[in-house]
Amino acid sequence: MQELKRLAKRTRLLILESLFQAGSGHLAGSLSLSDILVTLYFGGILRYLPKNPWWERRDRLILSPGHTAPALYTVLALAGFFEISMLKSLRKLGSPLEGHPIARSLPGVEATTGSLGQGIGVACGIAKALLLKYPEVANFKNPKLKEIKSPRVFCIISDGELQEGSVWEAFMFSKTHQLNNILFILDKNDIQNSGYTSAISKMEPLEKKFMAFGLDCRFANGHNFESLFHAFENIRLPGIIIAKTTACKGIGFLENKYEWHAKPLTEEIFLKAKEELSKAIADD
Template identity: 45%
Template sequence: MTELERRARDMRVDIVRMIAEAGSGHPGGSLSCVDILCALYFGGAMEHDPQNPRWEGRDRFILAKGHAAPALYAALAHAGYFPREELMTLRKLGSRLQGHPDSNQLPGVEVSTGSLGQGLSIAAGAAAGLALDGKPQTVFALLGDGECQEGQVWEAAMFAAHRGLDNLVAIVDRNHLQIDGDTADVCDPGDVGAKFAAFGWSVREVDGHDIPALVEALRAAKAERAGRPCVLVAHTVKGKGVSFMEGQAGWHGKAPNAEQLAAALADLGAAEKKGE
């Protein structure tokens, strides 16, 4: 197991533990995007500084699929933005770790998200602002594939291509499931990459659980700067890493009980610690 793979495994352990402790949350889509966040925050694909979260030279990351906040919180804690022990306060009264990310509460969160469809618009606006100011930083946005059923996503896609925002990189967590079932059955987004290409975007397809491939694809997308935005369609498995959650829409927004937590930790190669 490589260092980045171990990091991703430990992030998954933290995710299932914090959601079980909270008694609510979204494990499926959090687990599916862990390797993407690991590549961004620890693979050198994104410039950021945990000691100076508002550093002007940072790249920006926007979690459009805000319900996957546990994955972002795990990445931020592992990176050193706040103590890892704080993860166990998820969704508790007075916690900075709310059910969806709150930029007023937590360092490292660029913008409050959770209303699906809005994240890419925010990211496009941020990218446009940086471009107008002649700044070289890149804006990354992580979307869900169910989220791509929202019309606002495609308005933002049209705007970003029209403005030639080649400092914008979107990543679609293509796990094929949403709260109501398979995306193809709910409102089929079809070939997501082809749709973005039709809107004038550069498109890359990648295995969303192959961390070296993700790092390479993210770095290439960031460096491309070909006068158009870029999207990575990351093919993932909802609930990745926990056998009974994998590919199950029912684990979109349900916390594991004590027995399920123990089974999940066993899958991930981690033993439950009493008192945690």
């Protein structure tokens, strides 16, 4: 667990640095998602080969909130998909590290996302195609994650995009077509561009809604590795993990402030945030 914590702290610092150098981007969601991505890529959950990124039997990760791409790029770089130095080119003209991910522009980037509510449909389509290719999965009824030996689909979604009708259509599709190879992970940080998600749209009780749409539902603290592992261990597919997270996690004076959803970093804020994140790394 200590190594995962160390990686998560380094991930946050690299995200901060790349966004400052870019001069634009989405800090809050990228930081709230970091621990989840570190768990997936370094906690033995995802099956992948960095040196063979399009390995046929790999798991597929779809990042529906494409604006949090800095988190995905950083974790992919740390996992060895490409050089860490490339993170400095985020959002630069000609760089494959676009503000929102583009399918196969980089090793490990599976889908083009960014228009909220769309990535989940892409994920369901990929899951359906994999079921046709690996029909043995149909023999399972609501299997646990580890029981599926063929490729699985992990789709990260944001709480803000639950306001999109296409998301709920995709949930219905996953149950109707018995997608026993897909897991949704909700990054529930309660912020979006114009305010707090819970104030903009009353969506609770989410658990009852997800279960009504045929999904197994588990809760996790999105910043606690033990909690995340417990959820991944017990979830059944198709299912969804509601991960409670904190916007701008790791930078105390910015945490839980929706204004930092997409606000550019000033040099003063950057240096103060970098000092806090660097100290957290040094204290390990």
